[in-house]
Amino acid sequence: xxxxxxxxxxxxxxxxxxxxxxKKDAITENIxxxxxxxxxxxxxxxxxxxxxxxxxxxxxxRDTTHFERxxxxxxxxxxxxxxxxxxxxxxxxSEIDSTVAKVDAGFIxxxxxxxxxxxxxxxxxxxxxxxxxxxxxxxxxxxxQKLTIVYSGEGGYTPGDAYDFYYGDDYIIKEWTFRxxxxxxxxxxxxxxxxxxxxxxxxxxxxxxxxxxxxLYFTNIKVK
Numbered sequence: 001x002x003x004x005x006x007x008x009x010x011x012x013x014x015x016x017x018x019x020x021x022x023k024k025d026a027i028t029e030n031i032x033x034x035x036x037x038x039x040x041x042x043x044x045x046x047x048x049x050x051x052x053x054x055x056x057x058x059x060x061x062r063d064t065t066h067f068e069r070x071x072x073x074x075x076x077x078x079x080x081x082x083x084x085x086x087x088x089x090x091x092x093x094s095e096i097d098s099t100v101a102k103v104d105a106g107f108i109x110x111x112x113x114x115x116x117x118x119x120x121x122x123x124x125x126x127x128x129x130x131x132x133x134x135x136x137x138x139x140x141x142x143x144x145q146k147l148t149i150v151y152s153g154e155g156g157y158t159p160g161d162a163y164d165f166y167y168g169d170d171y172i173i174k175e176w177t178f179r180x181x182x183x184x185x186x187x188x189x190x191x192x193x194x195x196x197x198x199x200x201x202x203x204x205x206x207x208x209x210x211x212x213x214x215x216l217y218f219t220n221i222k223v224k
Contacts, residue, residue, distance in 0.1 A: 047200030
């Protein structure tokens with residue numbers, strides 16, 4: 001007589017537990033994402049957890065000059081190998097010292113250009129932001145939405161800098177403006193174009209300015 005009674009109690013516990021988990025899932029699903037989060041996930045941030053290694057070549061064509069750097073980033077080990085003009089350096093990002101600080105600054109810059117949408121979540125505690133529902137994109141002059149972020153004045157390689165992201169209803173970035181030290185005038189404004197999807201990551205490979213004398217682009221992108 002006691003065993004059926006015990007089974008009944010266990011059944012009630014399991015049913016209650018399942019309902020509680022379902023309720024938690026429903027609450028989680030109903031949490032409204034912020035604008036930075038919507039942009040990050042529109043570019044595939046949800047797939048980043050599966051990435052073990054990222055390789056890419058950072059290229060800049062300015063007028064008649066060309067510059068490039070190669071990077072291999074082991075995400076699990078947080079180990080970076082950089083190659084530029086014949087110099088090869090490997091270091092761990094948890095152990096930055098004066099000998100690799102300049103190399104790491106280059107890596108952070110190049111990685112930011114490649115993965116800026118993801119930094120809208122990764123850096124969320126380091127900047128303030130403001131979203132504008134209707135704005136004119138600086139290059140195409142078409143109506144878009146705008147997200148402005150301003151980094152805090154402490155820490156990092158470029159404290160106090162600001163970025164204006166211009167995007168459509170799909171939250172995909174089309175143009176952006178970098179404003180050094182949050183100055184009013186643009187330091188650099190470029191397109192975000194030639195998108196490609198690699199293992200779920202939606203990446204813009206090419207950025208150009210309005211004058212046509214500056215092109216920043218990525219080649220040899222490999223996601224493992």
